[in-house]
Amino acid sequence: MLVFLMISTITSQHWNSEESLFPHTNGAPGKILHAIQTSQIALVDNAPKGTQLKLLLLLEGKQKIYFKPKRYNLNHVINGNIYGGFDRHNSEVFAYYLAMVLNFKWIPPSVIRRIHIHKDIVPVATAGLKRTMVKNDSGSLCIYGKCFYCKINETVCPDSNGEIEGAAILYLDRQFKIHKSPWRRSYSTRKMEWETDNDFCKKVKGILSAKRLLNLIDVAIFDFLIQNGDRHRYEVYKDQIVLLDNGKGLGNAMVDELDILAPLYQCCILTASTWQNLEMISGGILTDTIKKLGALRGHTLATEEHFKAVERRLLKVYATVQYCIGKHGRSKVLKNGFL
Structure with missing residues (x-):
C-alpha cells in the first residue's frame, strides 16, 4: 500500500519539480515500474480517446494506467510510411528507458505487463468494454476496443496461456x-x-x-x-x-x-x-x-x-x-x- 501512496503523491499536482516529471532518487523509478507491472487490477475499460486500441486500467490504490496491447512480434518489420502500422507496445517501453539514459526526464514510466483475459479483465470489465469483446474462430475471447481506427475484424487476442502482453503506461492526470x-x-x-x-x-x-x-x-x-x-x-x-x-x-x-x-x-x-x-x-x-x-x-x-x-x-x-x-x-x- 505504501507504493500506491507514493504513486498517488507523485502523480498529483503536489509534485512540483521543474526538473522532471517524476522523482528519480531513492529508487523511485523502480518502485513505480514494479507497482504498475504487478498491482492488482480493480477495473478495466476502453480508453476514452485515441486513434488506436488501448485500455484504461484502474489499479488498487486508485492509480490509473494505460495498457497498449501487443500487435506485432518483435521481429515484425513495418514497411511503407514511417508513421504506418499499429503502435508497437515495445516501442513505448524502449522509449522510456531510452529517455532515462539520455537524461530526458519528462516521460511517463512504462513497463511490459501481461494480463489474463479471464482472470484479470473479464471479472472487472465495464459494460462498454464487454461490448467490444468477441470470440475468434478458435473460441478465444478477443478485444477490438473503441477508438478512431478500431475495427471489429482487427482484434487483440490472448496467447495460449490466456494472456495479453502490452505496455503498461502510467496515466498522467494533468492538464497539458x-x-x-x-x-x-x-x-x-x-x-x-x-x-x-x-x-x-x-x-x-x-x-x-x-x-x-x-x-x-x-x-x-x-x-x-x-x-x-x-x-x-x-x-x-x-x-x-x-x-x-x-x-x-x-x-x-x-x-x-x-x-x-x-x-x-x-x-x-x-x-x-x-x-x-x-x-x-x-x-x-x-x-x-x-x-x-x-x-x-x-x-x-x-x-x-x-x-x-x-x-x-x-x-x-x-x-x-x-x-x-x-x-x-x-x-x-x-x-x-x-x-
Whole structure:
C-alpha cells in the first residue's frame, strides 16, 4: 500500500519539480515500474480517446494506467510510411528507458505487463468494454476496443496461456497544453513548408522561445533514434515537452528517416548538456544500458537488429552535430539553454 501512496503523491499536482516529471532518487523509478507491472487490477475499460486500441486500467490504490496491447512480434518489420502500422507496445517501453539514459526526464514510466483475459479483465470489465469483446474462430475471447481506427475484424487476442502482453503506461492526470509541431508531416503527398524551405528555422525562431526550440531539437534526436515519425503535435507541462505516445518507433531497423532530424540540421543548435549526454553513451553504451534495464524486469525490448540500428543512428546524430560545428563554430551550436 505504501507504493500506491507514493504513486498517488507523485502523480498529483503536489509534485512540483521543474526538473522532471517524476522523482528519480531513492529508487523511485523502480518502485513505480514494479507497482504498475504487478498491482492488482480493480477495473478495466476502453480508453476514452485515441486513434488506436488501448485500455484504461484502474489499479488498487486508485492509480490509473494505460495498457497498449501487443500487435506485432518483435521481429515484425513495418514497411511503407514511417508513421504506418499499429503502435508497437515495445516501442513505448524502449522509449522510456531510452529517455532515462539520455537524461530526458519528462516521460511517463512504462513497463511490459501481461494480463489474463479471464482472470484479470473479464471479472472487472465495464459494460462498454464487454461490448467490444468477441470470440475468434478458435473460441478465444478477443478485444477490438473503441477508438478512431478500431475495427471489429482487427482484434487483440490472448496467447495460449490466456494472456495479453502490452505496455503498461502510467496515466498522467494533468492538464497539458497541446501544440502543433512546426515540423509535422502532411500525411499525404503534399510537402510541408519545412520540407522545401532551407531557411525554415528562421521562421520558427521568430515564433517560439529559445527554450522551446531547443526542447524540440532534443525531442527530434530522441524520435530519430527510435524512428518515431508521428509526432505531429506535442504536449507541454511546466513549459517542458512531455514525451507521450511513443508507439510508432522500432518499425523497420533497416530504415533511417533522416528528416526526423530536421529540427537539428536546419537550426544547427543543441543544448550543451544534451551533447554531453550523447557523448557519454557512445561505443555501445546506449543500447547495452537499455538491454540491462529491460532485463531487470525480465524483458527483451527489441531485436538485435533494432539495437544495432539505434547505435547506427546515434553515429548520424554525432555526424550532424559535427557538421553544424564545422559550419558555424562550437559556440554558436552548443547552447546553455538560451540563444
